[in-house]
Amino acid sequence: MRYKIFTAVLSFGLALAGCGGNDSTPTATSTRQPAPTTTQPAPSPTPTPTPAPAVTPVAETFVPNANIPDKMAFAPDGRLFYNELKTGNVRVVNNGVLQAQPFASIQIDGSAEGGLIGITFDPNFSTNHFVWVLYSAPGGRNVIAHFTDVNGVGTSPTVVFDQITWARFHNGGNIDFGSDGFLYVSTGDNEHPEFSQDKSSLQGKILRLTRDGAPAPGNPFGNAVYAMGLRNPFDFTFSPITGKFYVSENGPECDDEVDVIQSGGNYGWRPGYPCGDTDPNFIGPMIRFDKPIAPTGIAIYDGSVFPQFSGNLFLVDFKEGKLRRYPLDENAGKVSDPEIILNGEFGRLLDIAQGPDGFLYIATTSSIIRLVPKH
Numbered sequence: 001m002r003y004k005i006f007t008a009v010l011s012f013g014l015a016l017a018g019c020g021g022n023d024s025t026p027t028a029t030s031t032r033q034p035a036p037t038t039t040q041p042a043p044s045p046t047p048t049p050t051p052a053p054a055v056t057p058v059a060e061t062f063v064p065n066a067n068i069p070d071k072m073a074f075a076p077d078g079r080l081f082y083n084e085l086k087t088g089n090v091r092v093v094n095n096g097v098l099q100a101q102p103f104a105s106i107q108i109d110g111s112a113e114g115g116l117i118g119i120t121f122d123p124n125f126s127t128n129h130f131v132w133v134l135y136s137a138p139g140g141r142n143v144i145a146h147f148t149d150v151n152g153v154g155t156s157p158t159v160v161f162d163q164i165t166w167a168r169f170h171n172g173g174n175i176d177f178g179s180d181g182f183l184y185v186s187t188g189d190n191e192h193p194e195f196s197q198d199k200s201s202l203q204g205k206i207l208r209l210t211r212d213g214a215p216a217p218g219n220p221f222g223n224a225v226y227a228m229g230l231r232n233p234f235d236f237t238f239s240p241i242t243g244k245f246y247v248s249e250n251g252p253e254c255d256d257e258v259d260v261i262q263s264g265g266n267y268g269w270r271p272g273y274p275c276g277d278t279d280p281n282f283i284g285p286m287i288r289f290d291k292p293i294a295p296t297g298i299a300i301y302d303g304s305v306f307p308q309f310s311g312n313l314f315l316v317d318f319k320e321g322k323l324r325r326y327p328l329d330e331n332a333g334k335v336s337d338p339e340i341i342l343n344g345e346f347g348r349l350l351d352i353a354q355g356p357d358g359f360l361y362i363a364t365t366s367s368i369i370r371l372v373p374k375h
């Protein structure tokens, strides 16, 4: 079977306005000035930092047939793992080839928004070979477990945490380790906004756990909860530059958001939530969308392949199939207007991740594509 590889050429405006070049020739030439009587060294021109030229990206197919690849993660050795949302299979792409045998086949409840929803690698993967997953198990719980990677096969499944409930809708979520070595989890409110404001509920939250599934030391409320007031936080990422924590939050018929998460923060989702909320008792979003886009995957770029992307925040969405690139000022906690890189031509989008090769990988509902330099 031949795979049809297609390439969509994307148009980009050069973001190099104001590059003045190396103007090292002095131009002041007044003839009335006396010639200097002493010889002074010419002031050395201040070197003008020259931004690396922009590299035009093009989208190409990487995995042509993928079965709802809900979340992706790169292993430290460069393999791409992804979750098939509704089959419970964790799949592996090794050197560009999708492996026939799944890494793991997990028994899930894939009804409504349930399924295999989270994946990450243990920070100590090189020694313990743990691949961590979050999935909706039969019986109504979202379960965190790890498998041990033995030559591309997941062995020794071990459930670490099974106290998150899942509901047909507003199911969250993802898992990942922070630079503090603890495991973070995003959870949906299960269509109960009051859960999001209840510190004792694990729903509508960011959780922070030890590898054994205990509340991490230093958590703000003395339990597993790290941050609260969320509705349906699909994905999150830690900035590879600052470690700051960004989450994609799905609002009601308004106020899809990107939030910057801090310990003990309350992000405002609650019963009677007003669209465009500005209540100062809650932490407002860094990005807010008036109309629903259903934000999904989120990533911050620190690769060198596309110099003009450095430090930018990337967000994909389910409703419009857009890939947005935001210039991001992490210190100010602000973004500038986005550039739309993909605009629905690949259908709904689920996740985005930077590969070890510096390319950007994007999960659609039926494939994995990637942005590579145009040749």
Ligand SMILES: [Ca+2]
Pocket: 229, 249, 257, 267, 268, 269, 283, 284, 285
């Ligand atoms: Ca909010």
Ligand SMILES: [Ca+2]
Pocket: 071, 072, 235, 236, 297, 298, 351, 352, 353
């Ligand atoms: Ca992701």
